[in-house]
Amino acid sequence: MSVTILLAPSETKKSGGEYAFDPATLLFAALTPKRINLLHTYTNIIQQGDIQILSEMFGIKKESDIRKYIKDIIHEPTMKAIERYTGVAFDYLGYGNLKNDVQRYIDNRVILFSNLLGPIRAKDLIPEYKLKQGARIGDIKPEKFYNEHAAHLMEDYLQNEEILDLRAGFYDKFYKPTKPYTTLKFIKNGKVVSHWAKAYRGIVLREIAKAGITQINELKDLPIKDLYIREIQTKKNKTEIIYTIEK
Numbered sequence: 098m099s100v101t102i103l104l105a106p107s108e109t110k111k112s113g114g115e116y117a118f119d120p121a122t123l124l125f126a127a128l129t130p131k132r133i134n135l136l137h138t139y140t141n142i143i144q145q146g147d148i149q150i151l152s153e154m155f156g157i158k159k160e161s162d163i164r165k166y167i168k169d170i171i172h173e174p175t176m177k178a179i180e181r182y183t184g185v186a187f188d189y190l191g192y193g194n195l196k197n198d199v200q201r202y203i204d205n206r207v208i209l210f211s212n213l214l215g216p217i218r219a220k221d222l223i224p225e226y227k228l229k230q231g232a233r234i235g236d237i238k239p240e241k242f243y244n245e246h247a248a249h250l251m252e253d254y255l256q257n258e259e260i261l262d263l264r265a266g267f268y269d270k271f272y273k274p275t276k277p278y279t280t281l282k283f284i285k286n287g288k289v290v291s292h293w294a295k296a297y298r299g300i301v302l303r304e305i306a307k308a309g310i311t312q313i314n315e316l317k318d319l320p321i322k323d324l325y326i327r328e329i330q331t332k333k334n335k336t337e338i339i340y341t342i343e344k
Contacts, residue, residue, distance in 0.1 A: 098257055098258060098259055098312070099206070099258060099259065099311050099312070100206060100258065100259045100260075100261055100305075100310060100311060100312060100313060101206055101207075101208060101254075101255055101258040101259070101260055101261070102206055102207045102208070102260075102261045102262075102263060102302060102305070103207075103208050103210065103260065103261070103262045103263060103264050103268075103272075104186070104207050104208070104209050104210075104219075104263050104264060104298075104302070105186070105209070105210060105263070105264040105265045105267075105268050106178075106182050106184075106209050106210060106211050106212065107182040107183060107184025107185075107186070107187055108156065108184065108227075108228075108229065108230060109182070109183045109184050110181050110182055110183055110225050110226070110227075111176070111180065111181055111182075111183050111225070112225050113174065113176065113225075114173070114174030114175045114176040114181075114222075114224065114225070115174055115175075115176070116174060116175045116176070116222050117172075117174070117175070118170070118171060118172070118173060118174075118175045118222065118223070118224045119222075120132050120133055120136065120214075122221065122222065123214060123217050123218075123221045123223075124208065124216055124217050124218045124221060124254075125215075125216065125247060125250045125254075127250060128215065128246060128247055128250060131242075131246045132214060132215065135213070135234060135237065135239070135242060136170070136171060136213075138234055138235050138237060139170075139213060139226075139228070139234050140169055140170065140171060142154065142234065142235055143166070143167055143168070143169075144167070144169070146167060148160055148163055151163050151166070151167070153229075153232060154227075154228060154229065154232045154233070154234065155227040155228065155229060155232075156227075156229030156230075156232065157227070166226070166227040170224045170225070170226050171224075173224035173225060174224065175222035175223055175224050176222065176223075177204070177219065177220050177221070177222060177223075178209050178211070178217050178218070178219055178220070178221050178222075178223045179192050179203055179204070179207065179209070179219035179220070180192060180193065181223055181225065182209070184295065185292075185293075185295040185296050185299065186263075186295040186296065186298050186299035186302075187299060188296075188299065189295075189296045189297075189298075189299030189300050189303070190203075190299040190300075190302055190303050191299075191303060195303070195306065195307070198309075199306045199307050199309075200306075202306040202309060203219050203302070203306050204218070204219050204220035205218070205219075205220070206219075206306075207219035207302070208251075210243075210264060210268045210271050210272070211223070212228045212229075212230055212232075212239050212240075213226050213228045213234075213239065215239070215242075215243035215246075215247050215271065216243070216247055216250075216251055216271070216272065230267060231267070239271075240267070240268075240270035240271050241270070243271045243272070244270060244271055244272065247271070247272065248271070248272045248273075251272045252274075252275065252276075255274065255276070256276075259277075259278075259279070259312060259313045260274050260276070260277075260278035260279065261278070261279050261280075261281075261305075261313060261316070262274065262278050262279065262280045263280075263281065263298045263301070263302060265295075274334065275334065276334060277334045277335075277336065278334065278335060278336070279313050279316075279335075279336045279337070279338060280335060280336070280337050280338070281294075281297075281298065281301060281337070281338050281339075281340060282294075282337055282338070282339045282340065283297045283324075283339075283340050283342055284327065284339060284340065284341050284342065285341070285342040285344075290342065297324065297340070297342070300321065300324070301321060301324070304319060304321045305319065313336075316338065317329070317338070321340075323342055323343055323344040324340045324341070324342060324343075325340065325341050325343055326338060326339070326340060326341075327339045327340065327341045
């Protein structure tokens with residue numbers, strides 16, 4: 098048994114890439130036909146060019162910014178998902194500055210939950226896209242779509258794995274583990290940290306990868322600058338490691 102780490106995506110993404118996009122190479126080949134159908138729906142809506150609809154789907158108000166994403170992502174260049182996303186957690190992870198063996202750890206052990214593509218490996222090659230968290234694609238709610246078509250695949254995939262869930266709560270709608278899993282909480286000055294929890298998730302993931310942790314139990318003894326384990330709570334199948342931030 099080893100550790101698989103679940104991570105939320107970011108709405109901000111790096112542009113560019115160099116490889117062709119092939120949905121069949123993403124995690125779960127059995128999901129490919131469903132993914133392609135959803136991608137076609139997404140692309141058709143974009144190509145219709147209704148600025149109001151795209152504004153709601155992208156979560157962008159300025160028309161010139163919206164028009165940047167009116168393109169056929171099927172034919173856009175790709176890069177690793179872990180490099181594509183550029184939000185707070187990814188900035189603090191600093192994937193590009195890590196040694197090759199540490200990057201491989203992340204590539205093979207981290208699963209991201211894309212609002213458009215569903216569960217994907219950190220190393221899966223994806224194009225740049227825009228889709229606001231919680232937005233519909235036509236009549237389709239992606240979180241409901243992937244819960245229906247991919248949650249059982251996740252259960253099978255993680256059957257013999259320990260799970261560290263670093264996602265925001267929204268992504269439980271895509272998949273919520275039914276087996277035992279571990280989450281993290283961060284407290285500073287007696288208050289639960291919300292927005293900056295993303296930064297500390299990135300920091301913890303970085304240190305886990307650098308240490309090459311293979312079992313959740315090892316996390317309890319992993320020294321992380323400015324973070325100290327305050328307590329560990331278990332309720333039903335969820336174990337929560339509560340960190341105090343002393344900085």
